[in-house]
Amino acid sequence: MPGFSRREILLGGAGALTAFAAGGLGARQALAAEHSLTLSRLNHSVLPETVTADMMSFSPSGPPPVLRFRKGQTTTIDVKNALDEASVVHWHGLRIANNMDGVPYLTQYPIEAGNAFRYEFTPPDAGTFWYHPHCNTLEQIARGMTGVIVVEDEEDAGFDSDLPLNIRDFRLGGDGQFIAFYKPRNAARGGTLGTVSTVNWQPQPVYELAAGSLVRLRLAVTDLTRVGRYTVSGAEALVIAIDSNPLPQPVAMDEIVLAPGQRADVALRVPNSEDEVATLVLKKPNGDKVLATFQPKGASAGRDLRELKPLKPNPVPQADLANAEVLDFVFGWSPGGDAPQASICGSLGYTFWSINRVAWGGDVPGPFDPLATMRHGKSYILRFRNESPNDHPIHLHGMSFQLLRSNKRKLPPLVTDTALLLEEETMEVALVADNPGDWAFHCHVIEHQKTGLAGFLRVEA
Structure with a gap:
């Protein structure tokens, strides 16, 4: 501190x-x-x-x-x-x-x-x-x-407009007032979902966009809990970046999974006619939900997605995998029932979760020990092992890491700061410890974070 x-x-x-x-x-x-x-x-x-x-x-x-x-x-x-x-x-x-x-x-x-x-x-x-x-x-x-x-960035990629989309739920009753923000039994599982889906604080907003234009949609999932599957319907759309980092090649926006804390940049080619609309859709087992509608206006600009310049990679250092040290982290339920310490920053009063069998004690002066200490400038492989049947979007402050491999799926070599760890999955990621300090390291399902699934990594200068 x-x-x-x-x-x-x-x-x-x-x-x-x-x-x-x-x-x-x-x-x-x-x-x-x-x-x-x-x-x-x-x-x-x-x-x-x-x-x-x-x-x-x-x-x-x-x-x-x-x-x-x-x-x-x-x-x-x-x-x-x-x-x-x-x-x-x-x-x-x-x-x-x-x-x-x-x-x-x-x-x-x-x-x-x-x-x-x-x-x-x-x-x-x-x-x-x-x-x-x-x-x-x-x-x-x-x-x-x-x-x-x-x-x-210093150089414009060629979009006609730019539309940030703050995607999140609120827990509201039918009268529009807040209901309980979480349920303890859900906090000990996957988390408590919201009741009203919004984009920029609006349910199903309609955005008027120039027909035939190229728009950069900036999807930011700022929700407390929801891991969702998203798609764009009714228009050409390409995913060009995930979690702020450009993809090596754009991919069609057929369906992407985004967890709390994650972002996706999508290049949208707006339809030519006002009679056509495009929609951002949340895929759900009980029926897809339209989150936002993009309404073409005016004569078509006649743009083409191929006109866009590639995004420049961010200057994230690449790990030296041959000489990287491996650090293990186990994410699971808390082995003890100790209540977290009282804090000016609040507590849910439970310790359901832990990292490496240690539940975070709460936002208090400490002292606390880091989950691991890394040497500044050295390469590391972080091995994430999920012992629970629930998903955990694992977020590391201050540094970015590259996805390497998983025991359950083939991972693209994405650079990110928030990785979705699936139930009972083991994932390896790599980073260079290039930013000195004590860096928070936690699940971004906030009920999990606030009931123990948090800690910090130390990078010594």
């Missing part, structure tokens, strides 16, 4: 803590930030003719804004906490400095009610990312706190 010792935290040091929570009081704070977020409660209409009370957002007036950064350019974001509880902001998938990663106590102190913090970092990669709280994570995300990040 940066800045102060655990003893200093527990014994006080109020002045130092206030300065840290405010993001520092140096000269750089005198300059206005490029972006600002206000963590807020609000009432907002999700279902027609109803207003959902007590939602949360990064804006006091509506859904979280799309944040747009430039690859290789430093950006600043001022975060003001207008909630009545603590929070932090994590920038999911961004390979940035550890002290800007937004994990309570591991990388920074929680931003308490009424306080502010300035984040400053330089995104090294282009693509689609997202942001969310990492404190009282389940409730704050459940109430709405998930937003999309777009990191622009």
Whole structure:
């Protein structure tokens, strides 16, 4: 944990803590930030003719804004906490400095009610990312706190427009009000699904797009739980990137599986006629569900998907597999029944899950031991073994890794930060430990994370 010792935290040091929570009081704070977020409660209409009370957002007036950064350019974001509880902001998938990663106590102190913090970092990669709280994570995300990040590359690929799609459920009753965010028996299994599917906080929105144009759809699954199968119907569409990293070759958008935390960039060729529509569809056993509709407007632009330039690979270092050290991680149920520690960042009160037979104790000052320690610049193979009959999207902060192999399926050589580990699957991935610090490592089914399936990996400089 940066800045102060655990003893200093527990014994006080109020002045130092206030300065840290405010993001520092140096000269750089005198300059206005490029972006600002206000963590807020609000009432907002999700279902027609109803207003959902007590939602949360990064804006006091509506859904979280799309944040747009430039690859290789430093950006600043001022975060003001207008909630009545603590929070932090994590920038999911961004390979940035550890002290800007937004994990309570591991990388920074929680931003308490009424306080502010300035984040400053330089995104090294282009693509689609997202942001969310990492404190009282389940409730704050459940109430709405998930937003999309777009990191622009230096060179334009040739799209006519760009449409971020924040895909997530809310757990609402028929009256449009929140119901229980989770059920303990589901948390100990696959997780608790939402009741209302939305895109950008809207059920089945319709987007008017120029007929015959080329649109970059940025799918970001920011849901708490749902592992879904997605397709585009009624138009030509190619998947061009997964989890911010370009594919070696685009593939047809017949059907892709995306778990919480994952993203997909899709090149859509809008139909030529206003009489034709394209749809984003969630495939479900009890019937497919249209999530969003893309309505052509005007005369056809006559574009062709072959006109697009290939996306540039992100500068993720490639592991030296011949000299890589293997680290094993077992994901499964918790061997003990100890309750997690009380925390300013909340607890569900259960420890159902564990990594390497150790359940995460909660977001508290610690001290905690890392699940593994890696040497800066060294190559590693991480072996993930799932002992449970449930799927786990495994997310690593601060670094990206390449999929290698599985005992259940053939894996494409994708570079990612969030890998879906299937039931009873063993998967190997490779990385270079190129980013010093303590990096959170957890399942992105948030009920699993908050009931023990979390820890951290240490990269020593």
